[in-house]
């Protein structure tokens with residue numbers, strides 16, 4: 001409860017002029033509440049004033065007599081309500097546009113002015129110092145002009161927001177929007193709907209080719225480039241079309257000629273044993289974004305590859321046992337890697353959700369690299385193993401495993417935050433090269449090509 005003054009108005013577009021209504025004011029709640037509330041805020045932040053001027057409060061929020069020339073297609077009703085509170089920082093404007101209600105706080109509106117003065121036009125960085133904005137800032141003037149909301153601030157600064165921009169950007173936030181919907185898959189469905197390999201020249205020479213591969217990567221969690229010369233240099237060129245190669249303890253581009261010994265690194269991937277489906281580098285605080293593989297020489301026997309859609313597996317777990325899914329969303333699990341001069345370790349959850357939307361954004365699963373479970377209370381141990389068993393059963397289920405043979409000429413990009421990979425045991429020599437690409441940078445390329453916002 002706080003002292004509040006309300007102005008209401010209805011603004012309608014039509015073929016003719018903007019229609020304005022007179023605004024009525026109402027006042028409520030005793031000033032004592034206002035004072036104590038204001039004190040609390042003063043303790044936390046510097047406020048230039050907690051009481052807006054009376055002249056400002058009595059002002060009509062829309063004062064215009066000009067006609068709006070609005071195309072019939074753009075015709076829409078806009079209603080708004082100005083809430084002026086004495087208890088900062090509650091002052092805001094309510095706008096109803098295109099059927100959506102927006103509650104626009106003045107402090108947010110001033111902070112988000114996108115004009116040339118407030119946003120540097122070369123760097124697109126903010127020039128405005130958010131801390132300089134009084135929490136109880138009030139506009140001098142508010143107008144709807146055509147498809148824009150125009151606000152004049154007390155210092156004379158004028159901000160123009162397009163209503164479309166407000167619809168798209170006003171909170172609750174529209175987080176990183178991928179334009180490409182994900183298609184979750186299992187062994188059956190991926191056979192009928194799967195990535196189309198993009199030929200090497202098209203991929204290297206055209207944005208469209210690169211875009212198609214990245215689109216598949218976003219959709220299915222993996223993408224393919226075909227007709228690539230079977231050598232490390234060509235593979236590196238293909239990888240660098242997406243992003244720079246991430247340096248890790250394995251170097252940048254790696255190359256392995258595995259015959260059954262742990263020749264290069266103390267890691268089972270450099271041997272010839274079969275490997276169950278897993279996510280790579282779970283022991284990094286930020287696991288590698290993409291795993292790139294190019295099989296330069298197939299093994300004479302065995303060595304087939306397998307992929308499992310980690311997001312599909314997660315959904316299966318959630319469907320069968322929502323409690324187990326929730327437990328794996330919030331339970332930290334350690335992973336580690338020990339090598340001659342390395343001791344890498346991270347502690348994080350199996351499923352990570354987007355903080356805004358609650359959508360699944362990352363899956364970590366690697367039983368080979370899993371550390372000692374000393375990160376949870378003793379009485380949760382049975383619950384942990386129960387949830388893990390359900391998850392592992394889904395990971396290892398033949399219903400979810402997509403088996404295929406990697407052959408020279410085809411480079412595969414695997415989203416290492418979503419799709420697990422593994423392989424069958426093999427005999428004889430098998431030559432493989434590849435690298436990791438960073439998550440931020442491959443998504444940056446996807447956004448640059450219009451696949452995400």
Ligand SMILES: [Fe+2]
Pocket residue numbers: 269278279280421
């Ligand atoms: Fe791996």
Ligand SMILES: [Zn+2]
Pocket residue numbers: 113114115116117118119157158159
């Ligand atoms: Zn500005």
